[in-house]
Amino acid sequence: MPRHDPTEPSGALEALTTMWTIRRFEEALEDLYSRGMLHGTNHLSIGQEAVAVGACGALEDGDFITSTHRGHGHSIAHGADPEPMFAELLGRETGYCGGRGGSMHIADVGSGNLGANGIVAGSMTLAVGAALSQRLLGSSAVVLCFFGDGAANEGSFHEALNLAAVWELPVVFLCENNQYGMSMASDLSTAGGSVAGRGAAYGLEGVRLDGNDVIAVAEGVATAAAAAREGRGPALLEAITYRYRGHSKSDRNLYRTQDEIEEWRTERDPIARFEARLLEEGRLDREAIDGARQTARERIRDAVKAAVQAPEPTVDVLEEAVYARR
Amino acid sequence: MAVTMAQAINQALADAMAKDERVLIFGEDVGKLGGVFRVTDGLQATYGEDRVFDTPLAESGIIGTAIGLAMYGYRPVPEMQFDGFTYPAFEQIVSHLAKMPNRSRGTVKLPVTIRIPFGGGIGAVEHHSESPEAYWAHTAGLKVMTPGTPEDGYSMMREAIEMDDPVVFLEPKRRYWMKTDAAMPVTTEPARDAVVRRAGTDVSVFCYGPMVRTALDAAEAAADEGWSIEVVDLRSLSPLDTDAIVASVERTGRAIVVHEAARNLGIGAEVAARIQERAFYHLEAPVLRATGFDTPYPPAKLEEFWLPDVDRILDLVERALAY
Ligand SMILES: Cc1ncc(C[n+]2csc(CCOP(=O)(O)OP(=O)(O)O)c2C)c(N)n1
Ligand SMILES: [Mg+2]
Numbered sequence: 001m002p003r004h005d006p007t008e009p010s011g012a013l014e015a016l017t018t019m020w021t022i023r024r025f026e027e028a029l030e031d032l033y034s035r036g037m038l039h040g041t042n043h044l045s046i047g048q049e050a051v052a053v054g055a056c057g058a059l060e061d062g063d064f065i066t067s068t069h070r071g072h073g074h075s076i077a078h079g080a081d082p083e084p085m086f087a088e089l090l091g092r093e094t095g096y097c098g099g100r101g102g103s104m105h106i107a108d109v110g111s112g113n114l115g116a117n118g119i120v121a122g123s124m125t126l127a128v129g130a131a132l133s134q135r136l137l138g139s140s141a142v143v144l145c146f147f148g149d150g151a152a153n154e155g156s157f158h159e160a161l162n163l164a165a166v167w168e169l170p171v172v173f174l175c176e177n178n179q180y181g182m183s184m185a186s187d188l189s190t191a192g193g194s195v196a197g198r199g200a201a202y203g204l205e206g207v208r209l210d211g212n213d214v215i216a217v218a219e220g221v222a223t224a225a226a227a228a229r230e231g232r233g234p235a236l237l238e239a240i241t242y243r244y245r246g247h248s249k250s251d252r253n254l255y256r257t258q259d260e261i262e263e264w265r266t267e268r269d270p271i272a273r274f275e276a277r278l279l280e281e282g283r284l285d286r287e288a289i290d291g292a293r294q295t296a297r298e299r300i301r302d303a304v305k306a307a308v309q310a311p312e313p314t315v316d317v318l319e320e321a322v323y324a325r326r
Numbered sequence: 327m328a329v330t331m332a333q334a335i336n337q338a339l340a341d342a343m344a345k346d347e348r349v350l351i352f353g354e355d356v357g358k359l360g361g362v363f364r365v366t367d368g369l370q371a372t373y374g375e376d377r378v379f380d381t382p383l384a385e386s387g388i389i390g391t392a393i394g395l396a397m398y399g400y401r402p403v404p405e406m407q408f409d410g411f412t413y414p415a416f417e418q419i420v421s422h423l424a425k426m427p428n429r430s431r432g433t434v435k436l437p438v439t440i441r442i443p444f445g446g447g448i449g450a451v452e453h454h455s456e457s458p459e460a461y462w463a464h465t466a467g468l469k470v471m472t473p474g475t476p477e478d479g480y481s482m483m484r485e486a487i488e489m490d491d492p493v494v495f496l497e498p499k500r501r502y503w504m505k506t507d508a509a510m511p512v513t514t515e516p517a518r519d520a521v522v523r524r525a526g527t528d529v530s531v532f533c534y535g536p537m538v539r540t541a542l543d544a545a546e547a548a549a550d551e552g553w554s555i556e557v558v559d560l561r562s563l564s565p566l567d568t569d570a571i572v573a574s575v576e577r578t579g580r581a582i583v584v585h586e587a588a589r590n591l592g593i594g595a596e597v598a599a600r601i602q603e604r605a606f607y608h609l610e611a612p613v614l615r616a617t618g619f620d621t622p623y624p625p626a627k628l629e630e631f632w633l634p635d636v637d638r639i640l641d642l643v644e645r646a647l648a649y
Binding site: 154183 | 354355357358380382383384385386387411413414448450451452453454619620621622624625626627628631632
């Protein structure tokens with residue numbers, strides 16, 4: 001059974017709360033950054049919440065994910081606790097990687113999160129190995145592999161799809177097509193016109209989804225994951241979405257218009273759309289929806305409060321894990 | 327008007343393009359965006375999309391494309407967006423770019439200049455703060471150079487593009503904002519020559535790229551202690567200017583090598599080996615190294631500790647002088 005079904009009231013509430021949690025998480029990072037508390041850069045997924053939440057909600061407990069440099073939402077949707085995530089971003093001892101990984105390397109291997117990755121497409125072949133490990137171990141777990149439209153042009157993308165397809169492994173490759181890889185529009189960088197279309201080369205159907213519709217994403221991933229779990233091999237999905245913020249902190253948005261951004265924000269926002277639909281179909285009432293927002297806000301506020309008080313790592317830990325200890 | 331290292335390199339690229347229409351610039355986000363560090367800012371507007379173009383994410387493809395272009399007369403200047411993103415292209419660089427000229431007995435020339443912002447010091451994490459120079463220097467067939475001043479940023483870039491060999495051009499990213507009042511264009515010493523940035527008599531400090539500024543600061547601080555430091559900027563890491571290294575050690579009798587890169591098999595090891603081969607009887611003390619640690623690059627919070635700094639250099643100066 002999927003973890004939550006956004007077409008049921010309880011699942012819808014869970015999905016909505018998680019989408020808000022992701023958005024508030026990212027906004028809190030912007031705030032920490034502007035207060036000079038965050039170092040380096042980070043990549044926010046505001047506007048893309050439906051992909052992470054729909055997809056991870058469609059997994060079962062015990063399934064795996066691999067993530068990207070824009071991975072905060074993936075981790076939260078897979079069940080990560082915002083507090084050690086903030087701590088990781090702040091470089092604290094209590095972070096998921098003891099402060100060693102930062103924004104682009106949040107991982108929690110124990111809970112089936114193989115990690116975000118600072119190398120574009122760097123996780124895709126790892127998903128293949130994780131899936132093979134599960135098959136060899138006799139488990140029916142599925143690996144959900146997030147990647148961007150830009151990543152689909154790296155050699156690793158093609159190696160990963162071919163390996164998973166020839167070995168019929170349970171990997172759901174999910175392209176989060178937010179239409180740009182940094183300043184490069186995906187139409188200009190993607191031969192053949194779509195990422196999903198590339199599935200044909202590997203004998204996979206290749207399905208495009210509305211990535212700003214959490215229900216469409218959940219259904220698409222649930223179908224693909226069920227097939228993979230039954231031994232019918234990998235799937236390639238492409239969720240069309242949009243990032244509102246710049247690529248990272250220093251982006252001047254020279255490659256797109258303000259009108260384009262505004263149009264997505266006002267007409268196609270995944271959270272607003274989901275809320276409107278829930279109200280319209282009578283699955284949640286206004287009070288429940290406000291409750292979801294409130295829960296998310298409190299969760300994030302408490303998490304930040306705790307994380308900023310966490311201890312900083314000391315230099316003596318630098319060499320502790322470069323090699324395995326006996 | 328003051329010019330930054332990034333602007334100096336930008337100017338060098340612009341002037342090279344103006345002079346020779348075979349010069350092409352491409353890579354991820356180098357066109358419209360002008361590069362993450364704005365080093366290619368404005369070049370597409372001036373020279374057009376045929377000569378300055380954005381590529382999809384495909385590092386291996388970028389370098390392979392440069393090789394194919396170079397085989398038929400072009401002088402490509404591809405950019406790798408960050409040091410750590412060069413590794414998907416490792417195979418193309420090491421197996422093809424570095425080896426084809428030799429394999430063709432010199433009939434194939436590959437005048438490719440790979441620009442790579444490298445090194446730490448900007449609060450970024452691993453993959454964004456790496457010092458991979460030893461990988462390239464270890465590969466015969468590649469020239470490896472790195473400027474430590476804006477003037478060298480200009481002049482060495484011009485020279486790299488005009489050279490018929492493949493060049494890995496390492497730009498010290500934390501010095502992109504370093505300024506000079508010198509007017510561009512400027513011609514400095516040939517890139518193959520190490521340069522004495524500050525003359526001294528007690529200890530030679532060999533450095534390059536981002537550590538040149540740090541070594542000069544250390545020399546200044548050492549002067550307060552009454553120690554006279556000679557700062558030698560290596561500039562070319564492959565080939566190394568062994569004669570200049572030896573000459574400096576003959577003057578001072580003591581040597582320290584400084585680099586951000588990890589210690590194990592770093593450039594410092596090679597410099598130390600050459601010194602003991604050629605200047606053994608001039609040495610008053612063992613050759614010492616101030617380097618990064620043999621760990622992956624640390625998170626921002628520990629960066630300051632990890633990177634060699636003035637204090638670490640001064641500690642070594644004191645140790646060398648104690649012999
Ligand atoms: C191998 C590699 N090349 C380049 C980069 C720099 N970079 C980071 S994200 C990015 C764009 C990625 O685009 P996409 O896969 O569409 O993901 P998005 O940022 O849109 O979420 C680039 C060029 C990198 N991290 N790794
Ligand atoms: Mg993208």
